Amino acid sequence: MQRRYFDYAATTPLDSEVLKEMLPHMEENFGNPSSVYSYGREARKVIDDSREKVAKIIGAQSKEIFFTSGGTESDNWAIKGTAFANKDKGNHIITTSVEHHAVLHTCKYLEKQGFEVTYLPVDEYGLIDLDDLRNSIKDTTILITVMFANNEIGTIQPIGEIGKIAKEKKILFHTDAVQALGSIEIDVNTLGVDLMSISGHKIYGPKGIGALYIRKGVKIDNLIHGGAQEKKKRGGTENTPAIVGFAKACELAESNLQEQIKRTIQLRDYMIKGILEGIPEVKLNGHPEKRLPGNVNVSIRYIEGESILLSLDLLGIAASSGSACTSGSLDPSHVLLAIGLSHEIAHGSLRFSIGKYTTKEEVDFVLDKLPGIIQRLRDMSPLYNV
Amino acid sequence: MYTDKVIDQFQNPRNVGELENADGVGEVGSPACGDIMKMFLQIEDGVIVDVKFKTFGCGAAVATSSIATEMIKGKTLEEAEKLTNSMVIDELGGLPHEKVHCSVLAEQAIKAAIKDYRSKHDTENKNEE
Numbered sequence: 001m002q003r004r005y006f007d008y009a010a011t012t013p014l015d016s017e018v019l020k021e022m023l024p025h026m027e028e029n030f031g032n033p034s035s036v037y038s039y040g041r042e043a044r045k046v047i048d049d050s051r052e053k054v055a056k057i058i059g060a061q062s063k064e065i066f067f068t069s070g071g072t073e074s075d076n077w078a079i080k081g082t083a084f085a086n087k088d089k090g091n092h093i094i095t096t097s098v099e100h101h102a103v104l105h106t107c108k109y110l111e112k113q114g115f116e117v118t119y120l121p122v123d124e125y126g127l128i129d130l131d132d133l134r135n136s137i138k139d140t141t142i143l144i145t146v147m148f149a150n151n152e153i154g155t156i157q158p159i160g161e162i163g164k165i166a167k168e169k170k171i172l173f174h175t176d177a178v179q180a181l182g183s184i185e186i187d188v189n190t191l192g193v194d195l196m197s198i199s200g201h202k203i204y205g206p207k208g209i210g211a212l213y214i215r216k217g218v219k220i221d222n223l224i225h226g227g228a229q230e231k232k233k234r235g236g237t238e239n240t241p242a243i244v245g246f247a248k249a250c251e252l253a254e255s256n257l258q259e260q261i262k263r264t265i266q267l268r269d270y271m272i273k274g275i276l277e278g279i280p281e282v283k284l285n286g287h288p289e290k291r292l293p294g295n296v297n298v299s300i301r302y303i304e305g306e307s308i309l310l311s312l313d314l315l316g317i318a319a320s321s322g323s324a325c326t327s328g329s330l331d332p333s334h335v336l337l338a339i340g341l342s343h344e345i346a347h348g349s350l351r352f353s354i355g356k357y358t359t360k361e362e363v364d365f366v367l368d369k370l371p372g373i374i375q376r377l378r379d380m381s382p383l384y385n386v
Numbered sequence: 387m388y389t390d391k392v393i394d395q396f397q398n399p400r401n402v403g404e405l406e407n408a409d410g411v412g413e414v415g416s417p418a419c420g421d422i423m424k425m426f427l428q429i430e431d432g433v434i435v436d437v438k439f440k441t442f443g444c445g446a447a448v449a450t451s452s453i454a455t456e457m458i459k460g461k462t463l464e465e466a467e468k469l470t471n472s473m474v475i476d477e478l479g480g481l482p483h484e485k486v487h488c489s490v491l492a493e494q495a496i497k498a499a500i501k502d503y504r505s506k507h508d509t510e511n512k513n514e515e
Contacts, residue, residue, distance in 0.1 A: 304420050306444035310388075310396060323420060323444070332420065344417035380402050380448060382424040382440040383417060 003316040004362045008202075008294055008355030009151055009179060010320060014245070015204035021248040022206065025241040033238050034229065043240050050247030057250040058177075058196060059187035060213050066230045067243055070210035071178040073223070074197030075102035077212050077234070078174040081220030082143045082195065083110050086172070090140030096120045096128050096157075097338040099147050102197075103176055104334070107145075116140070125287035126155035126339050133162065137169050144173045148180035148196075152322055152335040152351060153286030154295025156184065163192025172218060178202055178210075182253035183292050184261065194218050200242065204356070205249030209242035260356060264293035267354050267363055271296050274367040279374055285339065285349060294354040297322075299336070299345045302384035303377040308350055311373040317366055322349040344383075388445060389479040395449035400456050403438040410506070412498025415491050421447050423495040425455070429503055432462050439495070446485035450474050454492040463500055469493060 005013075025046065031039025033047050048062070055062040068074045083093065095107055097119045107117045118136045120128045128146065144166050149156045159175055166173035174195035180186060182203035188196060195218065199210035214220065214233075226235020253260075275298055276282055285297040300308065305323030312319055322333030323346075331337070332346035341349070352366065378384040388396075405426035415421040421443035428436035437459050439451040454474050458466040471489035475481050481489060 302442065304443050304447070307396070307448060310393075310445040314393070314397065342418075343420070347417070347420040380399065380440055381442040382413065382422050383442050 006352040009353035053247035071199035072102040074212040077223040086142040092140040148177040154292035200246035399452035410503025450492040
């Protein structure tokens with residue numbers, strides 16, 4: 001059966017050009033970058049070059065890039081590192097109710113350690129209110145952490161505005177940009193971001209690699225203690241092949257970003273229009289314009305998300321849902337509840353995420369099959385009365 | 387994660403629908419939890435002669451409702467009442483751990499429908515007296 005992938009927000013396939021760059025660093029160039037002899041020096045050079053490329057895509061300097069094991073580690077490091085380094089100045093952190101669990105659960109952990117956390121609410125589109133942010137700031141606020149773009153509903157926050165407020169109040173500003181990287185333009189300087197989490201596997205790079213951008217002059221505590229790697233800030237022998245792959249992925253993403261954005265938005269809007277027009281009682285989640293180019297998220301009334309995913313999977317279509325039944329918990333996605341959806345509607349949510357390999361033919365296939373799947377499930381549902 | 391039997395019951399559910407003049411109707415679960423099962427029984431001389439279901443829920447919820455209706459069709463009320471969620475799981479060749487609650491719902495839906503029948507039946511008997 002031909003399979004069709006619509007879950008680029010979960011992970012992406014490795015670009016073959018990325019793989020080609022990585023392979024030599026798994027076999028012949030295996031040296032430890034910390035070693036003084038030629039094997040080590042060669043590996044060191046490769047990592048330095050890679051750091052340049054990663055820095056470039058977000059407008060940073062290479063010395064501001066620190067490689068990590070991925071987005072989750074970067075989020076943990078940014079938040080815990082800032083909290084512990086500034087605990088004498090204050091104990092208050094501001095975040096939002098729609099963050100990724102890597103941020104939310106880190107904040108919950110810090111609450112147990114005596115920190116105070118404000119979770120800003122969002123409107124029906126998933127946007128925070130800047131006045132809410134301003135009003136939440138206290139003398140003890142040491143960090144604002146707001147995600148760049150939401151992984152579930154694709155809503156893009158006003159990062160530049162938040163950066164201005166943070167700067168004005170002299171509070172450090174971290175953003176989880178894992179979903180935004182390679183999808184939209186990012187410049188840490190115009191945005192006024194102090195710390196930024198990014199990851200490789202969402203941009204056709206390898207899994208298990210990411211980075212934390214730390215603005216020059218910003219001091220945070222270490223998370224991973226060990227050797228002198230990453231300028232003594234993150235111990236552990238560098239994952240050279242993954243770093244090389246991540247850098248190549250950044251380079252490729254940057255090289256045709258504008259063209260990619262245009263193409264993806266066209267496909268996205270075509271898909272949204274097709275679903276909304278083809279199926280009754282369906283609602284788009286997230287902001288109509290301020291959303292990631294590849295994000296389609298809809299709530300389908302009277303039915304439950306996992307049963308839709310299963311039906312799609314049986315046709316070879318891979319998608320995602322905010323239904324509790326896909327997570328093993330009883331509660332549906334915290335993001336969908338935060339934008340005001342009832343539990344029932346949140347259970348019937350469906351996310352398709354589009355990427356650089358998605359074709360119009362694939363979208364048409366989904367648009368052709370989805371109405372039938374939904375009708376079949378609605379006919380079985382006690383909530384659906386014709 | 388699902389057995390072929392679960393997938394088959396989900397794709398080709400048996401006894402989907404409603405019975406207009408059902409003798410017993412049972413509904414369990416809630417939309418907030420993401421699962422609702424509704425069972426309709428037609429009963430003659432203490433035997434379940436027809437059964438239909440409607441389910442809002444995941445693949446496992448549909449599959450457990452469907453197979454449960456097959457397991458009680460043609461059975462006496464006493465036999466049907468003995469149906470447990472583990473019997474449903476066994477019949478499906480297993481369920482992922484996080485889906486066990488679906489089989490519990492199927493058992494409860496049948497018990498609720500039988501209870502509904504009995505309560506109506508008892509009232510009718512009383513009315514006749």
